[in-house]
Amino acid sequence: MASKVENKSSKVIVVVGGGIAGALVAKSLQFHAHVVLIDPKEYLEITYANLRAKVEPSFAERSVVKHSDYFTKGRIVIAYATGVTDTEVLTSDGEGIPYDYLVIATGANENTYPISRNKRLEQYKEHFARIKLADSVLVIGGGSTVDFPEKKLTLVHKYTRLLDFIGPKASCKALDWFISKNVNVILGQTVDLESHQSGDKIYKTSGGETIMADCHFYCAGIPWGMSWLRDSVLRDAVKDGGRVMVDEYLRVKGRKNIFAIGDITDIPEIKQGLNAIQHANIAVKNLRLLMHRGNENKMATYEASPDMAVVSLGRKDPVMQSPMSTMIGRLPGLVKSNDQFVGKTRRLMGIDASTCFGL
Numbered sequence: 115m116a117s118k119v120e121n122k123s124s125k126v127i128v129v130v131g132g133g134i135a136g137a138l139v140a141k142s143l144q145f146h147a148h149v150v151l152i153d154p155k156e157y158l159e160i161t162y163a164n165l166r167a168k169v170e171p172s173f174a175e176r177s178v179v180k181h182s183d184y185f186t187k188g189r190i191v192i193a194y195a196t197g198v199t200d201t202e203v204l205t206s207d208g209e210g211i212p213y214d215y216l217v218i219a220t221g222a223n224e225n226t227y228p229i230s231r232n233k234r235l236e237q238y239k240e241h242f243a244r245i246k247l248a249d250s251v252l253v254i255g256g257g258s259t260v261d262f263p264e265k266k267l268t269l270v271h272k273y274t275r276l277l278d279f280i281g282p283k284a285s286c287k288a289l290d291w292f293i294s295k296n297v298n299v300i301l302g303q304t305v306d307l308e309s310h311q312s313g314d315k316i317y318k319t320s321g322g323e324t325i326m327a328d329c330h331f332y333c334a335g336i337p338w339g340m341s342w343l344r345d346s347v348l349r350d351a352v353k354d355g356g357r358v359m360v361d362e363y364l365r366v367k368g369r370k371n372i373f374a375i376g377d378i379t380d381i382p383e384i385k386q387g388l389n390a391i392q393h394a395n396i397a398v399k400n401l402r403l404l405m406h407r408g409n410e411n412k413m414a415t416y417e418a419s420p421d422m423a424v425v426s427l428g429r430k431d432p433v434m435q436s437p438m439s440t441m442i443g444r445l446p447g448l449v450k451s452n453d454q455f456v457g458k459t460r461r462l463m464g465i466d467a468s469t470c471f472g473l
């Protein structure tokens with residue numbers, strides 16, 4: 115351990131965002147530099163497991179991981195980044211944190227999670243209790259899980275096909291699967307939640323339909339403003355939709371010492387955890403090279419990944435899209451595994467694949 119600390123460079127790397135992309139960078143570089151991780155919550159949420167965690171709260175004990183379990187050497191700042199200058203990241207606590215290198219990994223959706231891991235676990239238990247009690251459930255957005263066949267499930271999706279981020283064949287297979295499970299699927303509509311009163315069991319859609327449900331879950335993600343980046347020195351690299359433009363080395367366009375990785379980037383590929391992990395690995399390599407004054411021309415480059423995706427439908431029947439084919443059922447199930455990649459992700463983060471930490 116001591117030798118690892120001795121190797122530490124005096125450079126400061128600030129990582130903004132403790133999702134899988136930022137967390138992996140912080141974990142990988144903690145013994146090579148002084149790393150500061152800024153995140154508004156004290157834990158890494160393995161987001162690709164969160165639908166399972168709603169219907170099986172014990173799953174959350176493995177998929178909600180305290181930052182301090184994998185990031186033991188650096189500094190964790192529980193706050194929002196609110197601005198970036200050429201030399202500092204500004205936080206919601208009013209602090210200015212100086213950096214030599216900066217990694218932006220704030221994802222594509224607004225963070226709506228509680229600060230504390232225990233609160234997040236309670237939230238999952240509460241969601242599960244609501245589902246257990248309900249005879250009918252309304253899922254708003256995307257929707258990919260059916261765990262209680264005895265309940266009446268309605269799925270409303272604003273686009274005209276399900277899983278619109280992958281190909282139409284996968285969408286058709288997913289729709290057929292939901293219909294085979296007697297799920298009422300309403301496409302091309304939204305649900306008016308603004309005028310919906312808490313406890314009311316009647317929901318109105320944009321197409322004028324009425325849905326009766328005992329409870330609802332909003333699973334569509336809330337795109338966020340990115341104003342902290344738009345009003346910062348990085349404004350020229352932020353596209354209209356809020357994504358950040360990067361070069362082939364994953365550096366923010368026009369910047370030598372600032373990287374952007376994960377869902378926030380404008381790389382034309384499906385936004386998924388596996389790609390975010392690849393981005394993190396490239397950024398780590400390049401940061402190590404830059405810190406050791408290596409030849410910039412030797413930096414690793416990233417190529418957009420092919421349109422490969424595995425999306426869970428219920429527990430055992432994922433739909434898989436690869437460049438060669440689209441399939442549903444047992445074979446894709448073997449790829450994704452019943453574990454939703456949680457064990458793999460925990461191993462990647464250097465923590466035990468099965469044990470519950472921080473309980």
Ligand SMILES: Cc1cc2nc3c(=O)[nH]c(=O)nc-3n(C[C@H](O)[C@H](O)[C@H](O)COP(=O)(O)OP(=O)(O)OC[C@H]3O[C@@H](n4cnc5c(N)ncnc54)[C@H](O)[C@@H]3O)c2cc1C
Pocket residue numbers: 130131132133134135136152153154155159160161162163164165193194195196219220221222223224225342375376377378385386387388389390424425426
């Ligand atoms: C329900 C669901 C199922 C999915 N299934 C799969 C799957 O099966 N396979 C797959 O590969 N991918 C899947 N994905 C996609 C995958 O989860 C994302 O691609 C991945 O999490 C992106 O990682 P990220 O680190 O870029 O962003 P995120 O995981 O979104 O993390 C962003 C982090 O930034 C933090 N943050 C936000 N704003 C600020 C701020 N201003 N200051 C500081 N921190 C901030 C947030 O708190 C969060 O910790 C799924 C996603 C969801 C939601």
